[in-house]
Amino acid sequence: MSIQLTEGVNLHVLPSKKYKTVRIVAKFCAPLNKKSITKRALISSLIETNSKKYPTQTALRSELSHLYGASFGTAVSKKGTFHILTVSLNVVNEKYLTMGDSVLSEAIAFLKEVIFQPNVLNGHFDEETFEREKENLVNYYDSIADDKQSYASLELQKLFFEDKGQQTPSIGTKQDLADLTATSLYEYYQEMLLNDQVDLYVLGDVNENEIAEKFKEFPFKARKKMAQTAFYSEPPVEEVILKTERQEITQAKFNLGYGTDVFYHQANYYAGQVFNGLFGGFPHSKLFTNVREKESLAYYASSSLDTFRGMLIVQTGIDSQKMEQVKKIVTLQLKEIQSGNFTDEAINQTKEMLKNQLLQSEDNSGAIIERIYANQLAKGEIISLEDWLANIDKVTKEDIMDVANHVKLKAAFFLSGEVK
Known part of the structure; x- marks a missing residue:
């Protein structure tokens, strides 16, 4: 009610x-x-x-x-x-x-x-x-x-x-x-x-x-309803902004920010969630298995989506000397998904993990309220759990590739442990 x-x-x-x-x-x-x-x-x-x-x-x-x-x-x-x-x-x-x-x-x-x-x-x-x-x-x-x-x-x-x-x-x-x-x-x-x-x-x-x-006893006064959209979209840029800062630290941080067209419960939201899971959101993702495990270039490497601001964030903890190598291999992982170089097994595993996350959140009353509130901010209505799960299942390989091909690097920040 x-x-x-x-x-x-x-x-x-x-x-x-x-x-x-x-x-x-x-x-x-x-x-x-x-x-x-x-x-x-x-x-x-x-x-x-x-x-x-x-x-x-x-x-x-x-x-x-x-x-x-x-x-x-x-x-x-x-x-x-x-x-x-x-x-x-x-x-x-x-x-x-x-x-x-x-x-x-x-x-x-x-x-x-x-x-x-x-x-x-x-x-x-x-x-x-x-x-x-x-x-x-x-x-x-x-x-x-x-x-x-x-x-x-x-x-x-x-x-x-x-x-x-x-x-x-x-x-x-x-x-x-x-x-x-x-x-x-x-x-x-x-x-x-x-x-x-x-x-x-x-x-x-x-x-x-x-x-x-x-x-009804709470003394709230009437106020104007906000008409603005909840979504913020950053304009694209011609050149990538890269900033390097040096501090006396043992583990360097190299973070990358990408612009996307993935917004909360909009047309390609579900494909965006599967893309992120494949790219860096889960332990079986390309960033985790290739950057961290196979190449041993990072202590950690993961990605996350901010779907109210159209931003994909990659976070890595690395040796200071390996920044260029990490940048190249992260870029390669994105290109792999853009070209469709990922398996149906990986897609299905990602979908199952996304659905499990959603179902587990049902045990937390706070998480349920947060989800409903985000629904209402973004769409003015509540998306049922059944519809959400069904929309994840509907995502195709082509949908994931389409999302990946609209991901563009905009900025990167390198916190280096090498002090000059």
């Missing part, structure tokens, strides 16, 4: 007797804008830490314990042209508890409190909490620089995309964080509550009408 609580705010109740818990998720979605990414990341930390009713982290955690050990958390992410702040709460199904317990009602009230009554005094977030979470975020940014694969991935993103918002990681930047104050951030949070597209999900053994009545 999906109902519109007010314009731009939708509730999706997904009854299921499969789980012993009830998962409640609130998704706040806004157009991707570099100026607001860091603000949203810090807000997610603040509302996860405390609120007006629960002014300390200890008080908030104590309430979660009272809710029979409910799990609560926030996260930020990017999907194409959107930035999404997610608030999640997972509680035990009260049907397994003694009579009289109303855990679900209390959990929804807790969510309402955290969202609409943050720890604010005189028009600004609590200064102590603000400064502490700001410092935590700085430490997190620094830890990314220490994780060389994450660092290389973000540097590749800067090269690949021209748009500043697309270049910026979903958790923002240290530079933008420095400009924020407890007052300016609270002013933005008020704007966010008024303007973001909001989707609320409840998945579990619940009564739809009872849930709807509870969420």
